[in-house]
Amino acid sequence: MRITIFGAGAIGGYLAAKLAMAGRVDLSIVARGAHLDAIKTAGLRLIEDGHESTASVRAAAQAQELGVQDYVVLALKAHSLAPALDQIAPLLGEGTAVVTMQNGVPWWYFHKAGGSLEGTRLQAVDPGGVIWDRLGPDRVIGSVVYPAAEVDAPGLVRHIEGKRFSLGEPSGEKSERVMRLAEEMVAAGLQVPVRDDIRSEIWVKLWGNLSFNPISALTGSTLAAIAADEATRALARTMMLEAQAIGESLGVRFAITVDRRIKGAGEVGEHKTSMLQDLERGRPMEIDALVTAVQELGRLTGQPTPTIDSVLALVRRLAIERGCYLTSA
Ligand SMILES: NC(=O)C1=CN([C@@H]2O[C@H](COP(=O)(O)OP(=O)(O)OC[C@H]3O[C@@H](n4cnc5c(N)ncnc54)[C@H](OP(=O)(O)O)[C@@H]3O)[C@@H](O)[C@H]2O)C=CC1
Numbered sequence: 001m002r003i004t005i006f007g008a009g010a011i012g013g014y015l016a017a018k019l020a021m022a023g024r025v026d027l028s029i030v031a032r033g034a035h036l037d038a039i040k041t042a043g044l045r046l047i048e049d050g051h052e053s054t055a056s057v058r059a060a061a062q063a064q065e066l067g068v069q070d071y072v073v074l075a076l077k078a079h080s081l082a083p084a085l086d087q088i089a090p091l092l093g094e095g096t097a098v099v100t101m102q103n104g105v106p107w108w109y110f111h112k113a114g115g116s117l118e119g120t121r122l123q124a125v126d127p128g129g130v131i132w133d134r135l136g137p138d139r140v141i142g143s144v145v146y147p148a149a150e151v152d153a154p155g156l157v158r159h160i161e162g163k164r165f166s167l168g169e170p171s172g173e174k175s176e177r178v179m180r181l182a183e184e185m186v187a188a189g190l191q192v193p194v195r196d197d198i199r200s201e202i203w204v205k206l207w208g209n210l211s212f213n214p215i216s217a218l219t220g221s222t223l224a225a226i227a228a229d230e231a232t233r234a235l236a237r238t239m240m241l242e243a244q245a246i247g248e249s250l251g252v253r254f255a256i257t258v259d260r261r262i263k264g265a266g267e268v269g270e271h272k273t274s275m276l277q278d279l280e281r282g283r284p285m286e287i288d289a290l291v292t293a294v295q296e297l298g299r300l301t302g303q304p305t306p307t308i309d310s311v312l313a314l315v316r317r318l319a320i321e322r323g324c325y326l327t328s329a
């Protein structure tokens, strides 16, 4: 089984190291810069459970060096995907499956979703529908990424917590391709449930990201602090309820309550969200996939989003001022 992980940063690097160490698949990564150089020189280093190990992985700057794959795992930030389409193309053959490992609303959301919005391209994450047209939604296996990881130094990934990567076909089918991939990931020590309704799980993760992430960026607060403060907790809750109405109008089943989800985010502790970390490091923030796309879904479904609109206006302005706003366009 030929698997290439495109964008082997924190999450892609963690997955690559796990798969490489299990030694069962023909694994490659596409990376760039000092991170690629370090991996080529000294392997991909992973710190997990206080223990450092080194995985030997085939690493390339150009996908042409690797050729057509059975699976391509896209582990880029959402806004990095459109600019990388030309680089991804050589990995794709007729039967290649593409696994999307981004937080937020995925570009393929309305593929095989049924209903009146079937086939709708979301402009916030896929302006002009170029990703849809170039990758093709039929290739997609969706996912929800639960592990937290960071790149500590070039070539060095630190796993923080969590081993669960839920997978699911947009159609909900338990296809052979999704089951085979799950089997390999499980053999690598990960928890990989295959879902028949991946969109509902995407929404539960998104619930926390669309509210806690921009609030943390705006306030500099950790998840625990936002959940503990009555006013910021109420703000997050209002945003989440607006989102819940959108999700439910699209047929999503929220398996937990909004208060349970807030409690869960708070229990993560004194942890800075990825959006706050990106702001502090001067890196592009994933605003469009996490927040703008939810606003767009609100417009498409006729659900009002006054609080999401306000928070989005502020966090986008902040990102622009700090040079951390990069659209997918
Ligand atoms: N990190 C985490 O704990 C979690 C992350 N997620 C989600 O997972 C997704 C990935 O996040 P994360 O792993 O943190 O992001 P990272 O920035 O750590 O990793 C992305 C990697 O892709 C590389 N990249 C971008 N464009 C290209 C390109 N054209 N060619 C080669 N490499 C490229 C980046 O390189 P460069 O650094 O040079 O830009 C970087 O190494 C996001 O959607 C995030 O929200 C979900 C749950 C937890």
Ligand SMILES: CC(C)(CO)C(=O)C(=O)O
Binding pocket: 103, 208, 209, 212, 213, 223, 265, 268, 271, 272, 273, 274, 275
């Ligand atoms: C930590 C968490 C769960 C915040 O909602 C996250 O996914 C992020 O920081 O992007």
